[in-house]
Amino acid sequence: MSDYQQRFARHGAELRAIYLELYHDEHAYDYFCSMLERMYGQRSKALRALDAEREKNPHWYKDQKMLGMQLYTQCFGGTLNGVRAHLDYLRETGVNYLHLMPLLESPEGKSDGGYAVSDFRRVQPDLGTMEDLAALTAECHEMGMAVCVDFVMNHTSDEHDWARRAKAGEAEYQQRYFFFDNWDVPNQFEQTVPQVFPTTAPGSFTWCPEAGKVVMTSFYPFQWDLNYGNPTVLNDMTENMLFLCNQGIDVIRLDAVPYIWKQLWTNCRNLPQVHQLVRLMNLAITVVCPGALLLGEVVMEPDKVVPYFGTPEKPECQMLYNVTTMCTTWHTVATQDARLLRHQMDTVFALPRQYTFLNYLRCHDDIGWGLDYGFLRQFGVDEVAHKRFLSDYFQGKCFDSEARGELYNDDPRLGDARQCGTTASLCGRETGSEMSLRLDIALHAFLLTQSGLPILYSGDELGQCNDYSYHDDPLKRDDSRYLHRGKFDWDAAARREENPIYTALQDLEALRRTEPVFHADADVWTLEPYNDHILGIGRYYRGQKLLALFNFARTPQTAYLSEQGQFRDLATGETLYVQSVPLEACGYRWLLQG
Numbered sequence: 001m002s003d004y005q006q007r008f009a010r011h012g013a014e015l016r017a018i019y020l021e022l023y024h025d026e027h028a029y030d031y032f033c034s035m036l037e038r039m040y041g042q043r044s045k046a047l048r049a050l051d052a053e054r055e056k057n058p059h060w061y062k063d064q065k066m067l068g069m070q071l072y073t074q075c076f077g078g079t080l081n082g083v084r085a086h087l088d089y090l091r092e093t094g095v096n097y098l099h100l101m102p103l104l105e106s107p108e109g110k111s112d113g114g115y116a117v118s119d120f121r122r123v124q125p126d127l128g129t130m131e132d133l134a135a136l137t138a139e140c141h142e143m144g145m146a147v148c149v150d151f152v153m154n155h156t157s158d159e160h161d162w163a164r165r166a167k168a169g170e171a172e173y174q175q176r177y178f179f180f181d182n183w184d185v186p187n188q189f190e191q192t193v194p195q196v197f198p199t200t201a202p203g204s205f206t207w208c209p210e211a212g213k214v215v216m217t218s219f220y221p222f223q224w225d226l227n228y229g230n231p232t233v234l235n236d237m238t239e240n241m242l243f244l245c246n247q248g249i250d251v252i253r254l255d256a257v258p259y260i261w262k263q264l265w266t267n268c269r270n271l272p273q274v275h276q277l278v279r280l281m282n283l284a285i286t287v288v289c290p291g292a293l294l295l296g297e298v299v300m301e302p303d304k305v306v307p308y309f310g311t312p313e314k315p316e317c318q319m320l321y322n323v324t325t326m327c328t329t330w331h332t333v334a335t336q337d338a339r340l341l342r343h344q345m346d347t348v349f350a351l352p353r354q355y356t357f358l359n360y361l362r363c364h365d366d367i368g369w370g371l372d373y374g375f376l377r378q379f380g381v382d383e384v385a386h387k388r389f390l391s392d393y394f395q396g397k398c399f400d401s402e403a404r405g406e407l408y409n410d411d412p413r414l415g416d417a418r419q420c421g422t423t424a425s426l427c428g429r430e431t432g433s434e435m436s437l438r439l440d441i442a443l444h445a446f447l448l449t450q451s452g453l454p455i456l457y458s459g460d461e462l463g464q465c466n467d468y469s470y471h472d473d474p475l476k477r478d479d480s481r482y483l484h485r486g487k488f489d490w491d492a493a494a495r496r497e498e499n500p501i502y503t504a505l506q507d508l509e510a511l512r513r514t515e516p517v518f519h520a521d522a523d524v525w526t527l528e529p530y531n532d533h534i535l536g537i538g539r540y541y542r543g544q545k546l547l548a549l550f551n552f553a554r555t556p557q558t559a560y561l562s563e564q565g566q567f568r569d570l571a572t573g574e575t576l577y578v579q580s581v582p583l584e585a586c587g588y589r590w591l592l593q594g
Contacts, residue, residue, distance in 0.1 A: 015283045019231075021276070039239060044246070047245075067095055067097065067453075071101065080127055098147050100148070104123060118161075150255050154260050155218070160224075181214075189216075193218075250293070261273040275308070278316040299370075319358055334401075342536075343372065348450075358452060360454070360457070366408040403427070404428070406466075408480045422465055422466055422486075423457070427443065430465050445548070445590065518539070529560060533552055544593070546590060548591070553586070556582060557582075559581045570590040
């Protein structure tokens with residue numbers, strides 16, 4: 001038996017049961033199985049060898065040596081071959097997990113940053129070709145790097161071939177989307193479905209004049225929601241996903257995965273069928289290309305995203321984003337009060353250790369203020385007023401704020417807005433202050449202290465600030481997220497050994513790679529520092545204990561800890577007892593015992 005046949009023999013019964021429970025269509029299931037075998041047949045010998053290697057080490061992505069970087073091809077290298085030419089820089093920086101932001105073909109002017117795909121088998125022409133992508137992933141594999149790309153599974157561009165044929169009136173292709181003859185059913189959906197972008201793209205449906213019908217568009221009018229109630233959609237989209245895996249993609253980021261199943265009189269979010277679909281896609285990867293895995297984009301609190309991990313016996317996504325910790329971290333920067341962040345970390349640390357989160361300070365998207373206002377209410381915090389304060393703070397409007405950011409999707413009616421800016425600019429590096437430098441480094445130390453896979457955004461390792469030139473680009477100026485999507489500064493990279501953020505990160509990353517206490521199986525908990533300005537995290541693994549302390553105040557503070565014995569400051573080499581530990585303003589300490 002081939003490797004494929006052995007894997008299908010192990011998982012085929014479950015795959016069949018889930019598929020037929022969803023669709024009750026034997027013919028569609030038979031096609032699905034034949035497609036899986038065909039995609040396995042197209043997998044290269046090198047990728048099959050990588051599959052075999054990773055089957056022996058299925059938790060390869062949890063290694064403490066893993067460090068990710070997220071980048072736009074056009075900003076970093078211009079083209080895929082340009083990125084390939086700079087792989088030595090990434091390796092020197094310590095990166096071994098490369099997330100290439102959307103690069104599949106999308107129409108200019110209505111691409112939503114590449115999230116409106118018109119062809120899942122073609123790279124955006126100005127970035128290169130699918131052959132260039134395969135060559136890049138092959139070289140990454142030779143250098144020990146994994147590659148992640150976005151798979152936009154909820155919708156296609158309205159210029160995708162399926163959409164064009166639907167516009168032309170072909171019923172088969174209209175059935176791949178949600179088409180309605182009039183507004184009656186769409187209006188019923190609107191009663192229970194929340195709007196994704198109420199100010200920039202209100203509503204969840206759009207009139208299609210070519211077809212003379214209404215089509216579901218949850219995000220933007222040019223992004224047509226796919227109907228996963230139709231098995232042909234699942235079959236063809238799974239094949240598209242496996243096609244990308246066969247180009248050497250190691251991690252498939254499932255974009256907007258909670259939205260993929262729609263049902264009238266629900267909110268069309270996180271429905272049970274979503275989990276069946278994700279499990280099917282996981283099984284497809286398991287039997288065809290087990291060296292690859294799924295990363296779910298699920299923007300909810302950690303305890304609520306847990307179902308998307310599945311179970312140890314029946315996994316769905318191997319990794320999920322830790323989005324709530326990210327936004328809570330910036331709340332803590334603005335308020336200088338670590339109590340909510342500690343509460344957040346307690347929730348994360350209480351989850352089973354096999355769950356792997358991607359941790360990050362910022363990404364390509366905006367920062368939303370989806371905080372735990374129930375917890376904050378006990379301190380007299382009003383949600384609307386607090387969101388306004390955070391928006392003002394990160395625009396530099398508060399007297400004590402050095403932050404420089406811009407708003408995204410501002411909704412004055414609800415007092416709600418999201419925030420844009422690079423890590424350095426939100427820390428205040430545009431002012432040039434020493435405190436903003438310390439804050440930037442301390443936040444990265446906090447990122448590397450957490451359990452999971454840390455992800456840097458390209459340029460943050462150099463302290464790159466906002467790019468305001470997007471205001472002059474007619475295709476970008478209405479989307480403030482381009483503020484933090486500027487071109488990579490290769491001149492600054494050439495001087496990186498003189499850059500205090502880069503050198504500090506190099507030292508931190510080296511410690512994380514080598515010290516056993518950063519092992520994925522370490523026990524992790526929050527410390528009581530008896531100081532609301534300070535967040536404390538403890539880690540323990542095989543006789544080593546780390547006490548990590550982060551001062552969010554703009555003044556020096558002291559942490560008071562109930563610990564015994566001597567500890568060594570990994571940054572300074574200083575040895576100290578830890579009953580009372582001084583921290584400089586916006587400073588941190590990594591204290592190791594054992």
